[in-house]
Amino acid sequence: GAVVSQHPSWVICKSGTSVKIECRSLDFQATTMFWYRQFPKQSLMLMATSNEGSKATYEQGVEKDKFLINHASLTLSTLTVTSAHPEDSSFYICSARDGTQYFGPGTRLTVL
Amino acid sequence: KNEVEQSPQNLTAQEGEFITINCSYSVGISALHWLQQHPGGGIVSLFMLSSGKKKHGRLIATINIQEKHSSLHITASHPRDSAVYICAVLQVGTYKYIFGTGTRLKVLA
Numbered sequence: 594g595a596v597v598s599q600h601p602s603w604v605i606c607k608s609g610t611s612v613k614i615e616c617r618s619l620d621f622q623a624t625t626m627f628w629y630r631q632f633p634k635q636s637l638m639l640m641a642t643s644n645e646g647s648k649a650t651y652e653q654g655v656e657k658d659k660f661l662i663n664h665a666s667l668t669l670s671t672l673t674v675t676s677a678h679p680e681d682s683s684f685y686i687c688s689a690r691d692g693t694q695y696f697g698p699g700t701r702l703t704v705l
Numbered sequence: 706k707n708e709v710e711q712s713p714q715n716l717t718a719q720e721g722e723f724i725t726i727n728c729s730y731s732v733g734i735s736a737l738h739w740l741q742q743h744p745g746g747g748i749v750s751l752f753m754l755s756s757g758k759k760k761h762g763r764l765i766a767t768i769n770i771q772e773k774h775s776s777l778h779i780t781a782s783h784p785r786d787s788a789v790y791i792c793a794v795l796q797v798g799t800y801k802y803i804f805g806t807g808t809r810l811k812v813l814a
Contacts, residue, residue, distance in 0.1 A: 602747070625800060627800070627802075631746075635806070636791070636804040636805065636806050636807070637791070637793070637802075637804045638804075639801060639802070642800065642801075684746050686748055688802075690800060693736075693753060694736075694738070694753075694795065694800075694802070695750060696738075696740060696748050696750050697748070698747040698748055698749070699742075699746050699747055699748050701745075701746050
């Protein structure tokens, strides 16, 4: 079946640094990719929707200058957390859609 | 009230037991996803349903569109099934999923 990968699976960084998370669709082309965030013991919350070659659409309350999303190709989207702070520590999940939506395994970000 | 409700929130079972996790939703949907999230956080997609029933190994998922309800069954449960099971519905006319808060399952040996 279709597979979505994320890299890295976990990352620890210092406060103030930027972190890039990659989401790849491995055997299909994804016209739309989604980024979610999950706090401990809570549901996944949609952060933004990105379409290949165009600007991402951010959900209300999500800072677009802090969470930079690039969907440069039909198989790759990246989420960059800029000037990370400890409150950005979370589990970030992407999903990719080609008519059916497939979820990536997630990336755990810890900001010290 | 959440648009997607799961029950129970927590479940402890003995190895070998038959387990049922329920998901009810209040919006029109075009698909429903069951996801498994292991303690380390990694998410695995178990099923995507738009009607009827699907089976994969010891897992069975059913959906009743008229009643806006889905169930995930695990037969002959095993400690490795311990995880959080999340129901997610794709709201009709959108690309956005609405997620339940998850059911935390612990299977004891």
